[in-house]
Amino acid sequence: MRIGLLYSRVRVEERLLIEELERRNIDLELxxxxxxxxxxxxxTPWQRFDAVFERCVSQTQATTAVRVLESFGIPCINPSAVIEACGDKLTTxxxxxxxxIATPRVRVALDPETALEAIEQMGYPVVLKPAVGSWGRLLARVNDRDAAEAIVEHKSTLGSVQHGVFYIxxxxxxxxxxLRVFVVGTTPIAAIERRSAHWITNTARGGQAAGFQITPEIDDLCRRTARAMAGQAGALLAIDLLETEEGRPLVSEVNHTMEFRNSIATTGVDIPARMVDYVLNIAxxxxxxxxxxxxxxxPTSFTSGPVGVA
Amino acid sequence: MSATPTTATACTCPECEANVPFARRPLQGEVVRCPDCSAELEVTALDPITLELAPEVQEDWGE
Structure with a gap:
């Protein structure tokens, strides 16, 4: 069995996955x-792989390469449909x-003036997010009309075409x-809570991670989310949850190239090993x-011998 | 800008010229941080080990 690991940068996560694959003596090609x-x-050159494990930081590169490999019949983890579903917040x-599935209310607008109207109709505060992007970058909590006008103008003036999509x-x-729940297939295997004094709690932005015991309600929510995003077989997903003041969990985002370096010791779950199990099963x-x-x-082989001699 | 390789298990930071040690042999594309200046560095060659400043985060990078 031969596995390809598609990467752009070898971070701690990729290093751990590579080590896990090597530990199992898998024929691995980076x-x-x-x-x-x-x-x-x-x-033909790609048929040597039984599966390709995609671990790129760039969503564009990941989707493009995986679409090509899938067209060659090579299973990719995660599939391009999952990358696209997770990589764009509006699609998610x-x-x-x-x-x-319980999720925060969202409005979308395509014009600055219309975006301001949508924000006013939704009521302050709202959160403006780039539809594509991660690690808590360029999130803006908008508390009033003045801030809304400033952010919308900045996005319109400084941003790329993507910033012309107002995801509110x-x-x-x-x-x-x-909360972040790690899902393998459709099974939640571990979860962490991320705390921060700041309203953005991403660990990439300084949030502190601690283990979290998955409740039956959250287990069910995450299983349904995995099936909705990736079908009955699920995928390798990190599902981010927010809780309302009443304690009701809402699915905020779903990540397709999960980062887990801070979550192995905190949860006691060998996350890379479980991910590798999943990939090897597909391969x-x-x-x-x-x-x-x-x-x-x-061709059928026949035993040679005397023929037709009566 | 790339760094001058020193030994098989260490390299010079291209930003501050501090010594960047490796506990084990790195992989091509591996991202490390300079212990002195905290610059994010990428291993761009293995023989000899060469470090360059890691590229800036792009708009579509993430999880």
């Missing part, structure tokens, strides 16, 4: 996404809403923490299928 190129009419919100989320007055299925297909098309 694929630098910056060196990725493929002739779309010739999948639409999927969650369509599937009846209700501000959830969370109790000083949010094993492909490996078995390929072997059975090869056997089916191989």
């Amino acid at each position: 694929l630098d996404v910056n060196k990725f190129q493929a002739e779309i009419h010739d999948p 919100s639409l999927i969650l809403a369509r599937n009846g 989320q209700e501000h959830v007055n969370k109790p000083g923490r949010d 094993e299925r492909r490996s078995v299928n390929r072997a059975s297909q090869a056997a089916a098309i191989a």
Whole structure:
């Protein structure tokens, strides 16, 4: 069995995953996404892989490479559909809403004036987020009309085309923490709470992580979220939850290239090992299928011997 | 700008010229932090080990 690990930077997470794969003596090939190129009419060079484990920091690079590899019939973890569903907050919100999964209210607008109207209608405070992006970057809590006008103008003037999409989320007055649940397939395997004095609690922004015991309510919510985002087989996902003042959990975001360096010791769960289990299970299925297909098309061999001599 | 390689398990920071030690042999593309100036560095070659300043975070980077 051969696994490709598609990466752009080897961070602590990738190092841990590589070490776990090596510990299991897996035939592993590291694929630098910056060196990725493929002739779309010739999948042959890529058929050596039973699965490709995607761990790029760039969503654009990840989606592009994975779409090509999927078209060659190579299972990728996560699939491009999952990357696209998770990588765009509006797409995520639409999927969650369509599937009846508890999530903060969201309005979307495509014009600065209309965005201001939408913000006023939603009521202050609101949170403006870039539809694409992560690590808590460029989030803005907007408390009043003055701030709304300033942020909308800045986004319109300074931002890229993407910032012309105004993703407006209700501000959830969370109790000083949010939750992150790690899901393998559709099974929540571990969770942390992230606390910060700041309203942004991402660990990338200084939030402090501690282990969190998954409740039956959160377990069910995350299983339903995983199925909504990735189908019955699920995926490797980190689901971010906010809690209302009444303690009701809401799905805020779903991440497709989970970072877990602060969550192994805090949860006591060997997250990279569980991720590798999942990847190898998918690769094993492909490996078995390929072997059975090869056997089916191989010419039948006959035992040689005297023929037609009566 | 790239750093001058020193030994197999250490390299010079391209930002502040401090010694950046490696507890084990790094991987191509590995991201490390300079213990002196905290610059984020990327291993761009292995033989010899070469460090460059890691690229700035792009708009679509994340989880």
